[in-house]
Amino acid sequence: MLRSVGLKTLHDQRRALIVWSLSLVVLVAMYAAIWPSMRDQPSMSEFLNQLPKAMRALFAAARADLSTPVGYVQVELLSFMGPLLLIIYSVAAGASAIAGEEDRHTLDLLLASPVSRTRVLAEKLAAMAAGATLLGAVTAAALLGEGRLAGMSLPAGGVTAAMVHMTLLALVFGTLALTTGAINGHPALSRALPAAAAVAAYIVNGLAPEVSWLKPAQRFSPFYQYAGHDPLRHGFSWPAILVAVSTILLLAAIAAAGFNRRDLAA
Numbered sequence: 001m002l003r004s005v006g007l008k009t010l011h012d013q014r015r016a017l018i019v020w021s022l023s024l025v026v027l028v029a030m031y032a033a034i035w036p037s038m039r040d041q042p043s044m045s046e047f048l049n050q051l052p053k054a055m056r057a058l059f060a061a062a063r064a065d066l067s068t069p070v071g072y073v074q075v076e077l078l079s080f081m082g083p084l085l086l087i088i089y090s091v092a093a094g095a096s097a098i099a100g101e102e103d104r105h106t107l108d109l110l111l112a113s114p115v116s117r118t119r120v121l122a123e124k125l126a127a128m129a130a131g132a133t134l135l136g137a138v139t140a141a142a143l144l145g146e147g148r149l150a151g152m153s154l155p156a157g158g159v160t161a162a163m164v165h166m167t168l169l170a171l172v173f174g175t176l177a178l179t180t181g182a183i184n185g186h187p188a189l190s191r192a193l194p195a196a197a198a199v200a201a202y203i204v205n206g207l208a209p210e211v212s213w214l215k216p217a218q219r220f221s222p223f224y225q226y227a228g229h230d231p232l233r234h235g236f237s238w239p240a241i242l243v244a245v246s247t248i249l250l251l252a253a254i255a256a257a258g259f260n261r262r263d264l265a266a
Contacts, residue, residue: 005115006123010130013093017131020089021138027085028142031076032150038066039151069152070232073143078232082139083166083223087198090132090174095190097124098259099181107264118256121182125252128174136167154232161231168244169226173198175251183258198222222247 010017065071098121101107110120140163147154173194181190201221205228208218218224225240 004123005110005120006127006130009097009124009127013127013131017134020085020135024085024135024139025142025146027081028077028139029146031073032146032152034076035069035072035147035150035152038072069147069154070158073147073152073154074230074232077143078162078166078227083169083226086132086135086166086170087173087194089135090128090170091177091191091194091198093128093131094174094177094179094194095181095187097121097128097178097181098255099185099187099190102181102185102264103187111264117260121178121252121256121259125175125178125255128178129171132167132170132174136163136170139163139166157235158232161235164236165226165231165240165244168241168248169222172222172244172247172251175248175255179251179255179258182255183262185262185264 066075098107101110111117140159143154143159144156176197177190177194180193181187184190201223204214204217205221205223208214208221208224218228222244225237225243229237229240231237
């Protein structure tokens with residue numbers, strides 16, 4: 001295992017991944033526990049309908065009905081909190097992959113082993129993808145299991161599709177963090193740039209239906225690829241998956257090119 005950069009990275013993250021997984025299980029349990037009281041409160045849907053259209057659009061509340069399990073999960077978990085947590089994990093993992101190693105003065109030791117820079121980068125990316133996939137799978141299992149205990153009837157296929165799309169969304173920004181770190185080696189910038197990009201992409205996707213000059217940019221937002229077709233209701237969108245995977249691979253190629261050209265001794 002220690003001969004594999006990817007497995008070593010996952011081994012180092014094992015405690016953090018356990019904490020992340022348990023936290024997501026508890027978060028979903030909290031939402032599931034609240035569901036019975038929300039189901040019997042039609043006033044909440046009326047309250048959402050009274051909010052400004054722009055605010056409803058930001059939280060996917062424009063087409064959601066909180067009195068249904070799908071609408072409740074869509075607004076409470078899938079529109080903001082779920083993506084936020086997976087993006088935080090992925091950006092942190094991506095920033096730590098190269099820039100973090102360099103900041104801890106362990107990158108030289110890592111590159112002294114008989115592995116190429118491209119392989120190090122690829123295995124770091126694979127470890128980040130494995131961690132994000134694990135968290136997405138844990139969230140899906142918690143939603144289906146704990147939701148059933150709380151009387152929420154959720155479509156297993158829709159939940160799976162939503163978690164796959166959410167994981168790809170997180171990996172887009174995580175790969176941007178890895179790419180930024182591979183090119184410049186600064187952990188702070190590697191975290192700040194993807195965070196700013198995620199906020200901008202979220203706002204563009206949320207406000208585009210209400211702001212005409214943002215509509216042309218909406219399709220370029222990773223959040224549109226994640227939620228534009230409503231995966232919880234309609235399942236997988238293969239074009240959206242293709243766009244997300246292509247974005248990740250393009251960023252990885254840029255990272256490899258930049259990392260291989262850098263003079264780490266400078």
